[in-house]
Amino acid sequence: xxxxxxxxxxxxxxxxxxxxxxxxxxxxxxxxxxxxxxxxxxxxxxxxxxxxxxxxxxxxxxx
Amino acid sequence: xxxxxxxxxxxxxxxxxxxxxxxxxxxxxxxxxxxxxxxxxxxxxxxxxxxxxxxxxxxxxxxxxxxxxxxxxxxxxxxxxxxxxxxxxxxxxxxxxxxxxxxxxxxxxxxxxxxxxxxxxxxxxxxxxxxxxxxxxxxxxxxxxxxxxxxxxxxxxxxxxxxxxxxxxxxx
Numbered sequence: 539x540x541x542x543x544x545x546x547x548x549x550x551x552x553x554x555x556x557x558x559x560x561x562x563x564x565x566x567x568x569x570x571x572x573x574x575x576x577x578x579x580x581x582x583x584x585x586x587x588x589x590x591x592x593x594x595x596x597x598x599x600x601x
Numbered sequence: 602x603x604x605x606x607x608x609x610x611x612x613x614x615x616x617x618x619x620x621x622x623x624x625x626x627x628x629x630x631x632x633x634x635x636x637x638x639x640x641x642x643x644x645x646x647x648x649x650x651x652x653x654x655x656x657x658x659x660x661x662x663x664x665x666x667x668x669x670x671x672x673x674x675x676x677x678x679x680x681x682x683x684x685x686x687x688x689x690x691x692x693x694x695x696x697x698x699x700x701x702x703x704x705x706x707x708x709x710x711x712x713x714x715x716x717x718x719x720x721x722x723x724x725x726x727x728x729x730x731x732x733x734x735x736x737x738x739x740x741x742x743x744x745x746x747x748x749x750x751x752x753x754x755x756x757x758x759x760x761x762x763x764x765x766x767x768x769x770x771x772x773x
Binding site for chain 1: 602603604627630631632633634635636637638639675680682683684685705707708714741742743
């Protein structure tokens with residue numbers, strides 16, 4: 539499995555490439571502004587509250 | 602959140618605290634990719650703290666002030682403008698972290714956020730699994746000044762804990 543190549547459209551990748559790309563995306567997301575990250579956090583809280591049925595989760599007021 | 606920060610700044614302006622900085626998960630969020638968390642941890646420096654020799658740290662004036670503004674308790678949190686806040690009086694490491702925190706703006710409101718090197722040390726000290734996971738994320742996703750980190754770890758005798766952490770997580 540480790541040595542097999544993965545074909546996505548016209549891209550040929552290894553598993554390692556995929557993980558590296560994923561890591562790169564995480565580093566990019568880390569560069570978002572504080573405000574944008576808090577907005578995402580509030581969406582996560584909303585998701586946990588409604589979809590995850592965690593009624594104890596407080597959804598922050600951000601504006 | 603913006604309004605919450607305004608209230609925290611008010612505590613400083615009114616002289617109820619000397620300074621504060623955002624710590625915990627929200628501070629980490631400043632430096633790494635977004636993740637789920639519930640509350641806002643705020644570390645505070647009280648006025649003239651060094652002169653006081655008392656064993657008891659009295660946060661009542663702060664809470665009285667907040668109560669007077671209509672903010673209420675929800676479990677261990679005080680709800681400030683719709684955000685659950687935990688207020689911690691700083692220990693020596695946290696005091697340093699507040700002093701070295703970075704000034705940032707959130708929607709035009711000034712605030713201070715603890716920097717990655719101090720966050721790593723604080724999470725290491727807390728030592729729970731979720732804290733250690735945040736250390737990994739900080740090390741992997743933002744630029745950590747290793748020299749600065751080592752200095753903090755040295756000063757607070759946490760070198761061994763950090764080495765053990767690295768060995769366990771990264772096998773080095």
